[in-house]
Amino acid sequence: xxxxxxxxxxxxxxxxxxxxxxxxxxxxxxxxxxxxxxxxxxxxxxxxxxxxxxxxxxxxxxxxxxxxxxxxxxxxxxxxxxxxxxxxxxxxxxxxxxxxxxxxxxxxxxxxxxxxxxxxxxxxxxxxxxxxxxxxxxxxxxxxxxxxxxxxxxxxxxxxxxxxxxxxxxxxxxxxxxxxxxxxxxxxxxxxxxxxxx
Numbered sequence: 618x619x620x621x622x623x624x625x626x627x628x629x630x631x632x633x634x635x636x637x638x639x640x641x642x643x644x645x646x647x648x649x650x651x652x653x654x655x656x657x658x659x660x661x662x663x664x665x666x667x668x669x670x671x672x673x674x675x676x677x678x679x680x681x682x683x684x685x686x687x688x689x690x691x692x693x694x695x696x697x698x699x700x701x702x703x704x705x706x707x708x709x710x711x712x713x714x715x716x717x718x719x720x721x722x723x724x725x726x727x728x729x730x731x732x733x734x735x736x737x738x739x740x741x742x743x744x745x746x747x748x749x750x751x752x753x754x755x756x757x758x759x760x761x762x763x764x765x766x767x768x769x770x771x772x773x774x775x776x777x778x779x780x781x782x783x784x785x786x787x788x789x790x791x792x793x794x795x796x797x798x799x800x801x802x803x804x805x806x807x808x809x810x811x812x813x814x815x
Contacts, residue, residue, distance in 0.1 A: 759791020
């Protein structure tokens with residue numbers, strides 16, 4: 618099995634916060650390793666760049682998971698835990714993820730040091746839940762997403778909202794890959810992070 622990796626997008630000399638960016642990507646036959654050039658990984662590059670441009674005082678790092686997809690033996694949550702250990706918990710942290718990375722961000726949002734979670738078109742089950750008390754949560758979902766049903770994301774938002782405030786934003790016409798209306802997803806994530814890690 619491959620090992621997870623971190624790719625630095627921005628690391629200022631004296632950062633006041635850090636952002637961990639999580640990609641999606643369904644499993645494939647034979648459990649191939651995650652490639653830095655696969656589309657689900659590349660989709661998060663403009664998101665990470667926009668966040669870095671919005672605040673030069675933030676460390677921004679992308680995580681490459683140890684394997685594709687989500688299976689009972691090793692989920693992306695283990696990779697998120699590994700990444701947070703590597704980054705350390707001395708700085709307030711935001712998790713920003715797309716698709717299965719959005720699910721990982723929501724379910725790992727209770728880790729020490731995490732102040733905020735952004736889930737973009739998260740691929741979730743309606744029963745997914747976590748105690749995100751004291752965290753800020755943003756879910757951004759395209760109305761035309763046929764891969765990750767928006768109804769499931771709404772159900773998860775209701776679950777989370779029992780313990781914390783959840784901002785749910787819809788992108789009319791937005792599809793799963795965030796190619797159309799991509800800037801709306803980017804701007805929403807960057808604005809949220811800037812407000813959460815002032």
